Every structure is written in C-alpha cells, then in structure tokens.
Amino acid sequence: MIAPATIVRRAAPVLACIGLLTAWQLASLGLKNDSFPTALEAVRAIPDILGDKESLINILASLRRMAIGFGIAVLVSIPLGLLMGRSRAVASFFNPLLMVIYPVPKAALMPIIMLWLGVGEATKILVIFLGVSLPVIYHSFEGAKAVEEKMLWSGAAMGLSPWQRLVRIVLPAALPEILTGCRTGLVLALITMITSEMIARQSGAGNILFNALDMGQYDTVYAMIIIVGAMGICLDAIFERVRAGLVRWSEPQFDMPLSFS
Amino acid sequence: MKVVPSKSSEWMRPVASQKPAFAIIEIDRVSQVFQTSARKDHLALSDISLTIEEGAFVSILGPSGCGKSTLLYIVGGFVSPTSGAAKMKGRAIMGPGPDRGPVFQEFALFPWKTVLGNVMYGPRQQGVRATEAEAQSRALIEMVGLKGYENFYPKELSGGMKQRVALARTLAYHPEVLLMDEPFGALDAHTRTRLQNDLLNIWERDRKTVLFVTHSVDEAVFLSDKVVMMSKSPGRIREVIDIDLPRPRLRNELLLDPRYQKYVVDIERMFDESDAAGAPS
Numbered sequence: 001m002i003a004p005a006t007i008v009r010r011a012a013p014v015l016a017c018i019g020l021l022t023a024w025q026l027a028s029l030g031l032k033n034d035s036f037p038t039a040l041e042a043v044r045a046i047p048d049i050l051g052d053k054e055s056l057i058n059i060l061a062s063l064r065r066m067a068i069g070f071g072i073a074v075l076v077s078i079p080l081g082l083l084m085g086r087s088r089a090v091a092s093f094f095n096p097l098l099m100v101i102y103p104v105p106k107a108a109l110m111p112i113i114m115l116w117l118g119v120g121e122a123t124k125i126l127v128i129f130l131g132v133s134l135p136v137i138y139h140s141f142e143g144a145k146a147v148e149e150k151m152l153w154s155g156a157a158m159g160l161s162p163w164q165r166l167v168r169i170v171l172p173a174a175l176p177e178i179l180t181g182c183r184t185g186l187v188l189a190l191i192t193m194i195t196s197e198m199i200a201r202q203s204g205a206g207n208i209l210f211n212a213l214d215m216g217q218y219d220t221v222y223a224m225i226i227i228v229g230a231m232g233i234c235l236d237a238i239f240e241r242v243r244a245g246l247v248r249w250s251e252p253q254f255d256m257p258l259s260f261s
Numbered sequence: 262m263k264v265v266p267s268k269s270s271e272w273m274r275p276v277a278s279q280k281p282a283f284a285i286i287e288i289d290r291v292s293q294v295f296q297t298s299a300r301k302d303h304l305a306l307s308d309i310s311l312t313i314e315e316g317a318f319v320s321i322l323g324p325s326g327c328g329k330s331t332l333l334y335i336v337g338g339f340v341s342p343t344s345g346a347a348k349m350k351g352r353a354i355m356g357p358g359p360d361r362g363p364v365f366q367e368f369a370l371f372p373w374k375t376v377l378g379n380v381m382y383g384p385r386q387q388g389v390r391a392t393e394a395e396a397q398s399r400a401l402i403e404m405v406g407l408k409g410y411e412n413f414y415p416k417e418l419s420g421g422m423k424q425r426v427a428l429a430r431t432l433a434y435h436p437e438v439l440l441m442d443e444p445f446g447a448l449d450a451h452t453r454t455r456l457q458n459d460l461l462n463i464w465e466r467d468r469k470t471v472l473f474v475t476h477s478v479d480e481a482v483f484l485s486d487k488v489v490m491m492s493k494s495p496g497r498i499r500e501v502i503d504i505d506l507p508r509p510r511l512r513n514e515l516l517l518d519p520r521y522q523k524y525v526v527d528i529e530r531m532f533d534e535s536d537a538a539g540a541p542s
Contacts, residue, residue, distance in 0.1 A: 150369035153339045156357035158383040158434055172373045249373045249414045 035218050042222035049223055055208055059227070062204040065121055066193040069128025070186060076129075077136035077185075078178055082170055084137070085144020098137065106130040107195040119200040124193070131192035132185040139181025143174025176250045179243045186239050190232050205231075282314035285438060285470050286336060291345035293331050293496075305331050307495035309345070313438075313472060318464060320473045320481035321489045322528070328496030329474045330442050336472060337363050337440050349438070359387060362436030366443040368423040370415040376402060376426050377411040383434030394433075401429040404463060421452035428460070438470040445480070457483060458512055465509050478532070482506075482524045483515060490528065492535050500531060 024039040049055045084091040106127050117123045147170050155169045171178075197206025205228055212220035244251065293306040305328040313319050321329045334340040335347050338357040347354045349361065357363075370379050380401055384394035402411055405425040415423055424444055431439065445453040457480060464471060475481050481488045482504055490500040504524060506515065515521045 148367065148369055150363075150365045150367050151371065153337070153357060153363060154365070154369045154371075154430075156339070157337065157359060157361065157363050157431075157436070158386045159359050160386060169371070172371070175373070247373075249416065 035216075037219045037222055041219045042226060045219040045223035046226060049208070049220065049227065058203050058208055059205050059231075062193055062197065062206070063231075065124050065204070066128055066189050069125045069193070070132050070189040072125070073129045073132035073185065073189075074136055074182060077133045077181075078140050078171075081137040081140020081178070081181075082144040082166060082174065085141045085147075085174070086166060086170060091141070094137075098134065101130070102134055106192055107199060110196060110199045114200055119202055123200055124196040124204075127196045128189050128192045131188045135184040135188065136178070136181040139184070140174060140178045143177030143181075144170050146177070147173045176247045179247060183236065183239055183243065186235055187232060190228070190235065194228060282317075284312045285315040285350060286311075286313040286472070287348040287351075288312070288332070288336070289346050289348070291332070291335060291342045291347060293328060293335070293340070294343045304495040306335075306342070307497050309496070309498055311489060311498060311501075313470060315470055316468045317486045318471045318473065318484055319487045319489060320475055320485040321491060322475055322478065322481040323491030323496070323499075324493050324532070325476060327491040327493035329476075329491050331496070332491075333363075333440050333442050333472060333474050336438075337361055339363075359383070359434050360437045361440055362431035362434065362438070363440045363442065364424070364427050364431050364444045366446045368415070368420075368427045368447075370423055370426055370430070372415045375412050375414055376407060376418070379415070379426055380429045380433050383430060387434055398429070398433055401433055402426075405429045406459065419452075420448050421456060424448065424456060425459075428463075432463075436469070438472060441471060441473045443474050443476070446475070453480075454512070460484070461510060478528050479525050482521060482528065483510065483512070488528065490531065499535065502528065 021039040021043075028036050028038040080094065084094055109130065110123065110127055113123045113126055117126065151173060152165050152169055155165045160168060193204070194206040194209070197204035198210055201207045201210060205224065209221055209224040209228075212218075212224065288309055288311040291306055291309045292304070295303045295305050297303045309332060321332060323329045331340060335342050336349075336354065338354045338361065354361075371382065374382065377395070377398055380398040381391075381394045384397060385391065389397070399411065402408060405428055407422060407425055407429070410418065410422065415426065418426065424447075428444070445456050448456065461484060471484075473481070473484060485504050488502045488504060489498055490502065491497065492499040502524070506518070506521060506524075
C-alpha cells in the first residue's frame with residue numbers, strides 16, 4: 001500500500017512533463033507556423049533519429065567528448081580548488097586569473113581555439129574543459145575553505161602531514177560542496193558540448209540539430225532538443241544517484257522532490 | 262585574601278604516588294599577540310610560566326577572552342607563541358604530535374567516518390594493523406559508553422555522544438597528555454555532569470596528564486588536582502590553587518563536602534574581586 005503523499009510525489013514530475021507538452025501542442029496548433037511543429041510531430045520524429053545509425057554514432061561521439069572534457073576538468077579543478085582553499089598564496093595567484101575567465105562565454109573563445117587546434121576533437125574538448133572547470137574550482141575552493149580548523153588540528157595531532165591532511169581530511173570534508181560543483185559542471189558540459197558542435201560543425205548532436213535546421217526539418221530540430229534535454233535529465237539523475245551515495249553521511253533528510261532520481 | 266595556600270613549586274599529587282613528580286610540560290614566559298586590525302595588536306597572553314607534572318589533572322580556569330584556549334593550543338603545537346617557549350618532556354614544542362591529544366569543544370569529528378572509523382583513525386595512522394586497531398577501538402567505544410553505536414555517523418549522534426567519540430578517538434592513539442579545550446562547554450547541564458563523572462572514571466584507570474580548559478568553577482574544582490586561575494586583558498596567571506580533595510571523587514559525596522564547597526566559593530569570590538577591580542564583564 002503506497003501512501004497518497006508518495007503517489008503525488010512520484011506522479012508530480014510526470015504531470016509537469018505532460019503539462020509542458022500539452023501547452024506546446026496547443027501553442028503550436030494556435031500559431032499554425034511551419035517552423036513550429038506540434039509536440040506530437042516532434043515526439044514522433046524521435047524514434048527516426050534514434051533508429052538511424054549515423055545519428056546514433058554522432059550522439060555517442062558527443063557524449064564521448066563530453067565525458068573526456070568533463071573528466072579532465074574534474075581531475076584538474078578539484079586539486080586546484082582545494083589548494084586554493086587551503087593556501088592563501090595559491091588563492092591570490094589563481095583568483096585574478098579565474099575572475100578574468102569567469103564572465104567570458106567559453107563558446108566565444110572557440111574561434112581562437114579553432115585557429116590553434118583546428119575544428120576537431122581537441123578544440124571541442126578544450127571548450128568543454130573550460131566550461132566545466134570554473135564551477136568545480138569554485139565549489140572545491142569554497143568547500144576547502146570551510147573545513148573546520150579543529151578537524152585539521154585533530155588530524156595533525158594524529159601525525160598526518162600537510163599533504164595527507166589535504167587528501168584525507170580536506171578532500172572528504174569538502175566532498176559535498178565539490179560534488180555540487182560537479183553537478184553544475186555536468187550540465188555546463190552538455191551545454192558547451194552542443195554549443196561547440198554548433199560552431200565547429202563536423203559531427204555530434206549539435207551538428208544534427210543545425211543540419212536539420214538548414215534543411216528546414218523542423219520536427220527533427222525539436223526532436224533533437226527533446227533528446228538533448230532528456231540526455232541532460234538522465235545524466236543529472238545518474239550523477240545525483242552517485243553523489244547521494246558518496247555523501248550520505250552529510251545529507252539532511254528532506255521531504256521535497258528536488259530531483260528526478 | 263588567601264584561603265588556599267598555593268605551593269605550586271613543591272606541588273605533588275594528593276593521592277600518594279611512588280615516583281616523584283616529573284615536569285612533563287613546561288611553559289616558559291609565553292606571550293601571545295594577535296593582530297586584531299591593521300593598527301591594533303591584542304595581547305592575549307602575557308608572560309605565562311607554568312609547570313605541569315606528569316599524571317596531574319590541571320584545569321585552566323578563566324573568563325572568556327583570557328587566552329586560556331590559546332595557551333592550550335600553544336601546548337598542542339597548533340599555535341606558535343609570539344615569545345617564550347613551551348616544552349614537552351624537556352623538548353621544545355615545534356608542532357602538533359601524537360604525544361599530545363586534543364579534545365575540542367566543537368568535537369571536530371570526521372563526519373564522513375563512522376564512530377568506529379573515527380576512533381580507528383589515529384591508531385591506523387600510527388601504523389597499527391587494521392584488526393588490532395579495530396579491536397582496541399571497539400573496547401574504547403565500549404569504555405566511553407557507546408557500545409552499539411559503532412556504525413553510526415556523527416550527524417546521527419547527540420552532542421554528548423559526539424564528545425564521547427572525540428574522547429575515545431583521542432585516547433585511541435595513546436597520547437601522553439590530554440588537551441581538553443572546554444570539552445563540555447557546548448553540552449546541556451545534565452549531559453555535562455554525566456560526562457564529567459565518566460571522564461573522571463576513565464582518568465582514574467591510567468591517570469594520564471590532563472590539561473583542561475574551562476570557565477566553570479565547579480567543573481574545575483570537581484575534576485582537578487590543580488586549578489590555574491587566569492585573568493583577562495592581558496591574559497595572566499592570577500593564582501595556582503591545589504585542590505586537596507580525596508580521589509576517587511564521587512559527585513554526590515563531593516557536593517556535600519565542605520572542603521569542596523569552600524574551594525568553589527573562594528575561587529568565585531576571587532573572580533568577583535578581580536571583576537570589581539577591572540572592567541565589568
């Protein structure tokens with residue numbers, strides 16, 4: 001027997017999706033614009049895309065470069081952020097640099113990067129790397145800064161060296177905050193991945209979308225938007241599972257459906 | 262007014278001990294200056310000299326802001342004094358080490374580790390084998406009264422339980438000196454009393470040297486062999502008082518003991534006098 005509250009909680013996200021699609025359908029029917037297909041037409045185009053080998057290869061290629069860019073960014077940003085959080089000198093060195101890079105849309109750097117590295121994988125991975133790095137560095141920095149001094153003292157009294165304290169106390173203590181940064185970074189990886197493929201059009205999900213737009217296949221365009229959105233939701237849900245598992249020790253119990261997982 | 266003769270130089274533990282008192286910690290003319298703003302310096306500790314004998318339970322008692330915690334941090338090696346030096350067994354204290362185990366008011370447990378994980382952390386760091394460290398830790402957890410909570414995370418425990426874990430975690434790596442920084446300050450009165458009793462029971466087993474910072478007069482008198490009274494701005498030692506009460510101490514007997522009551526009343530009066538002389542607290 002499932003409690004009514006549970007049913008409401010489980011059904012709510014589904015209802016929200018149905019509501020959005022209905023609004024879309026009605027808007028499209030009302031506007032009668034050729035470039036604005038109905039929700040049904042767009043949804044019907046999804047199996048065609050996913051059934052096409054070429055498209056699938058493109059989407060997988062997108063995911064692959066996204067994973068590489070995200071992976072490298074996380075591996076570089078977490079140690080950097082932690083060091084900045086615990087060393088004033090490191091923070092004073094990197095903070096101005098990051099402040100300069102922060103407001104620049106990473107896609108705006110693409111033309112320059114393309115001049116250096118061409119239109120291939122390296123360019124796109126670098127742009128994804130830049131997009132993901134900043135939130136991960138920032139959250140690692142904040143997380144490391146907030147680590148209780150007495151916790152580090154306790155570790156020092158047990159004989160942990162400064163490096164051991166960084167890896168074995170600061171890192172786990174800051175993990176909840178770091179993973180919040182990674183979650184933001186994951187969504188940004190998806191966004192920069194699509195954007196980079198729109199600019200350096202060669203392959204990938206962004207390329208399919210823009211090719212369809214050039215050819216006036218609007219149902220495909222909208223179907224791709226749905227697919228990209230669904231990818232985002234799935235990746236986020238998977239990440240949230242992993243995150244929740246890693247930091248169960250810090251989670252407060254909450255009652256609001258704040259995620260889809 | 263002098264009620265309790267202070268004979269700190271030839272001080273010995275009230276309960277007869279075979280070996281002569283050995284100075285385990287020596288604090289020699291320590292001063293500490295903090296820069297509170299660009300132009301202003303705050304003298305937190307002024308010319309503190311103090312000797313702590315091995316196996317003694319010594320409390321540092323004083324109003325908040327008198328630098329008593331800072332003094333403890335200097336002994337711990339967490340803070341270096343602006344001038345003067347602290348020594349442990351004749352060697353200058355250069356930094357933290359497992360010979361001096363801190364217990365903080367904030368508990369400072371590792372929240373990602375279970376109770377067992379927290380207690381095992383020190384021994385594992387010291388190179389004790391996992392099975393051995395676990396057996397010792399389980400015994401310690403039982404000793405502090407937390408049997409059955411081995412796999413709980415700190416967030417699932419009450420304040421009193423967290424402090425029990427912190428005590429067990431520190432005892433686990435066998436420090437020669439326990440440095441307790443207002444350990445019961447964040448607890449409610451009832452929990453506080455229970456932890457004081459339990460701490461004394463645990464202490465009776467091996468009589469480790471304890472340096473205990475507190476602002477509670479009755480806590481200091483109840484626990485200690487010696488109470489170091491400090492005054493504030495700048496932090497100075499005002500008086501060192503030997504607490505000549507029998508051990509083991511039982512709370513219900515001690516509270517009725519006129520000698521205990523006299524210590525508490527006298528010390529409180531001394532604080533009132535220093536308040537009347539200086540600024541109101």
